[in-house]
Amino acid sequence: MAFAAFATTTSEAEQVPRRKSPVALLLLLPGILYLVLFFLTPLISLLLTSFQAPSEFGDIGQYTYAFRWENYLQVVTDYLPHILRSFGFALIATVLALVFSYPLAYFIGVTARPWPLAQSLMLVLVIAPFFISFLLRTLAWKQILSDESFIITSLKAVALMAPDAHFTGTPAAVIFGLTYNFIPFMTLPLYTTLERLDLRYLEAASDLYAHPVEVFRKVTIPLSMPGIVAGTLLTFIPAAGDYVNASRDFLGGPDSQMIGNVIEANFLVLQNYPAAAALSIILMSVILIIVSIYVKRAGTEELL
Amino acid sequence: MTTSAFAAQGADLELVGIQKRFPGFTAIEHLDLKIPPGSFFALLGPSGCGKTTTLRLVAGLEEPTAGRILIGGEDITGKKPYQRPVNTVFQSYALFPHMTVLENVAFGLRRRRLDEPVAKAHEALRLVELDHLAARKPQQLSGGQQQRVALARAIVNRPALLLLDEPLGALDLKLRRQMQLELKTIQEEVGLTFLHVTHDQEEAMTMADTVAVMNKGRIEQMGAPEELYELPKTAFVANFLGQSNLFTGPVVGSTSEAIAVGVAGQRIVVPTARAHRHVGEVTIGIRPEKLSLHLSAPAVDPARNTMGPGRVIDVSFSGVSTQYLITVPHVGTLIVFAQNMAFGPVAEEGGEVWVSWDIEHGFGLEDEPADTPRFEADTTTRSIAAQRRASLITELEEV
Numbered sequence: 001m002a003f004a005a006f007a008t009t010t011s012e013a014e015q016v017p018r019r020k021s022p023v024a025l026l027l028l029l030p031g032i033l034y035l036v037l038f039f040l041t042p043l044i045s046l047l048l049t050s051f052q053a054p055s056e057f058g059d060i061g062q063y064t065y066a067f068r069w070e071n072y073l074q075v076v077t078d079y080l081p082h083i084l085r086s087f088g089f090a091l092i093a094t095v096l097a098l099v100f101s102y103p104l105a106y107f108i109g110v111t112a113r114p115w116p117l118a119q120s121l122m123l124v125l126v127i128a129p130f131f132i133s134f135l136l137r138t139l140a141w142k143q144i145l146s147d148e149s150f151i152i153t154s155l156k157a158v159a160l161m162a163p164d165a166h167f168t169g170t171p172a173a174v175i176f177g178l179t180y181n182f183i184p185f186m187t188l189p190l191y192t193t194l195e196r197l198d199l200r201y202l203e204a205a206s207d208l209y210a211h212p213v214e215v216f217r218k219v220t221i222p223l224s225m226p227g228i229v230a231g232t233l234l235t236f237i238p239a240a241g242d243y244v245n246a247s248r249d250f251l252g253g254p255d256s257q258m259i260g261n262v263i264e265a266n267f268l269v270l271q272n273y274p275a276a277a278a279l280s281i282i283l284m285s286v287i288l289i290i291v292s293i294y295v296k297r298a299g300t301e302e303l304l
Numbered sequence: 305m306t307t308s309a310f311a312a313q314g315a316d317l318e319l320v321g322i323q324k325r326f327p328g329f330t331a332i333e334h335l336d337l338k339i340p341p342g343s344f345f346a347l348l349g350p351s352g353c354g355k356t357t358t359l360r361l362v363a364g365l366e367e368p369t370a371g372r373i374l375i376g377g378e379d380i381t382g383k384k385p386y387q388r389p390v391n392t393v394f395q396s397y398a399l400f401p402h403m404t405v406l407e408n409v410a411f412g413l414r415r416r417r418l419d420e421p422v423a424k425a426h427e428a429l430r431l432v433e434l435d436h437l438a439a440r441k442p443q444q445l446s447g448g449q450q451q452r453v454a455l456a457r458a459i460v461n462r463p464a465l466l467l468l469d470e471p472l473g474a475l476d477l478k479l480r481r482q483m484q485l486e487l488k489t490i491q492e493e494v495g496l497t498f499l500h501v502t503h504d505q506e507e508a509m510t511m512a513d514t515v516a517v518m519n520k521g522r523i524e525q526m527g528a529p530e531e532l533y534e535l536p537k538t539a540f541v542a543n544f545l546g547q548s549n550l551f552t553g554p555v556v557g558s559t560s561e562a563i564a565v566g567v568a569g570q571r572i573v574v575p576t577a578r579a580h581r582h583v584g585e586v587t588i589g590i591r592p593e594k595l596s597l598h599l600s601a602p603a604v605d606p607a608r609n610t611m612g613p614g615r616v617i618d619v620s621f622s623g624v625s626t627q628y629l630i631t632v633p634h635v636g637t638l639i640v641f642a643q644n645m646a647f648g649p650v651a652e653e654g655g656e657v658w659v660s661w662d663i664e665h666g667f668g669l670e671d672e673p674a675d676t677p678r679f680e681a682d683t684t685t686r687s688i689a690a691q692r693r694a695s696l697i698t699e700l701e702e703v
Contacts, residue, residue: 204398
């Protein structure tokens with residue numbers, strides 16, 4: 001569903017003449033079949049599960065089809081802090097990733113333009129972390145940031161951290177992990193728009209009395225809006241549903257559990273499938289609402 | 305800050321000893337230029353001659369390697385583009401695609417925190433007759449309309465100096481002529497100093513009060529369009545600004561009024577006042593439209609130079625006039641423009657003809673006679689690349 005947001009931004013922008021031809025439909029067929037099979041089917045199944053009621057005489061984890069909408073009420077009252085925390089963390093991580101990625105993408109896409117080789121090299125460096133599973137990388141961060149690690153002991157030695165304080169297990173650690181893991185997803189779309197940025201607009205703006213800060217605010221940012229929207233969506237959506245960084249096995253702790261962890265626990269540990277399904281549907285709908293408002297407000301259609 | 309108020313009128317621009325070197329080549333050798341306030345000044349030259357670099361230096365988009373830039377007597381060499389009382393109409397227009405036409409025009413006013421930016425922007429749009437399209441986005445306008453918006457966006461700021469970087473280059477011929485007239489009218493109306501960069505000699509001559517012809521990073525000649533056309537100083541100017549027939553030969557006689565040059569055994573007389581060199585090997589020239597075509601040898605007339613006989617090798621009709629190419633033995637090919645006063649060509653291809661012209665119309669160049677007597681203005685990209693390469697090689701050899 002979240003993909004609908006991407007679809008509206010791109011299809012309206014690229015004004016490709018539309019022609020109805022049987023060949024085009026034929027080419028679309030595999031994609032449609034794929035979506036029906038692997039997207040629509042699980043979605044319907046999830047929706048049905050979310051309304052299930054426990055079997056009257058069954059064991060734990062046995063449910064029958066029903067229309068128990070109270071499931072939703074139940075999970076919202078039980079897990080409201082987790083839901084709020086998820087979107088809070090995702091929002092902070094998205095903003096941080098944007099703050100770190102924009103200068104990086106600008107440097108690669110604009111400043112380094114005269115040196116294409118350096119440009120590709122830096123892009124490879126941005127993508128390089130993907131060569132290692134992100135589970136392993138997150139686990140590595142757990143080690144690096146553990147209480148016995150060099151960084152934490154040093155911070156404690158210079159009294160920047162209290163002697164009995166921890167970093168792993170705190171909300172800050174989860175946000176750190178989210179930010180770190182999604183920086184490439186933010187940098188790449190930003191890079192693609194900034195790489196195409198016509199510097200003559202910036203010259204024109206400075207010729208029209210705009211000092212560098214104003215040039216950036218009034219021209220560079222609006223012109224790179226498509227990249228900002230794409231990057232923030234690619235970061236925010238998966239970050240809101242992420243359950244790895246906040247997991248107790250990785251960077252999270254009891255006070256930093258996100259909705260993804262709750263869904264995981266309900267599905268795999270508590271075997272409360274309706275609750276997990278209801279939470280998933282809620283997560284999906286809230287993301288969809290946030291994203292559609294965001295895309296509408298950002299108004300990127302006219303830019304591409 | 306100099307940009308805080310509207311300039312009442314244009315200011316003068318002075319370039320003192322400007323030099324601009326890029327890694328590998330010199331764009332501007334040594335440039336001294338003074339543009340009086342309120343004038344329409346054109347920098348004319350082939351692509352790669354340094355004219356756009358000059359403009360970018362004035363706008364502050366490039367920094368000179370050496371020299372100073374003064375506007376209204378104030379040294380602005382070290383100032384950033386946004387601190388200079390200068391606006392540019394860019395070749396690509398560079399209209400902000402994310403803003404409406406109105407917001408584009410109001411952009412400069414808003415940056416300077418001036419009162420009533422919207423009202424002033426509307427006024428500027430009315431001047432270019434585009435106020436009805438104020439709410440549109442630039443990409444919804446035609447090329448000519450975009451050009452006018454770019455002009456409005458620049459003049460609304462009442463800059464002391466307006467820079468025009470070949471803004472008409474992307475327009476078709478008819479629209480270009482129309483815009484040239486409009487631009488000239490607007491310049492007279494608002495009284496700003498215009499510095500126009502172009503490679504279109506006709507555009508420069510119709511619009512500008514003063515034209516400077518630039519070649520290879522230097523100004524070859526500067527003056528009023530008529531002066532430049534009628535009395536070119538160098539072979540480059542003679543051929544870049546219109547066409548010329550040039551002859552090289554030794555001075556065989558001279559009086560206080562005229563010098564005589566021997567060209568392939570014929571005496572060609574040029575007034576002394578119109579010749580820059582009076583002894584030795586000189587190059588003299590005559591404009592093609594000043595030549596008269598004769599089908600038989602003309603009677604000897606001390607007030608006219610005669611050349612011939614020659615053979616017509618090409619006749620091309622262009623409506624108002626007909627262009628004849630004539631080869632004269634030992635002299636070369638002459639170009640003659642003849643007004644079409646009668647139906648059909650006066651001379652047939654392959655026919656024997658003579659040409660003559662009023663002595664007063666000839667001119668003598670300042671140039672050292674070059675190895676190639678017929679210096680053609682070579683403006684192709686390939687030749688510019690070759691020139692760059694040659695200058696690079698010599699530069700490398702010096703090191």
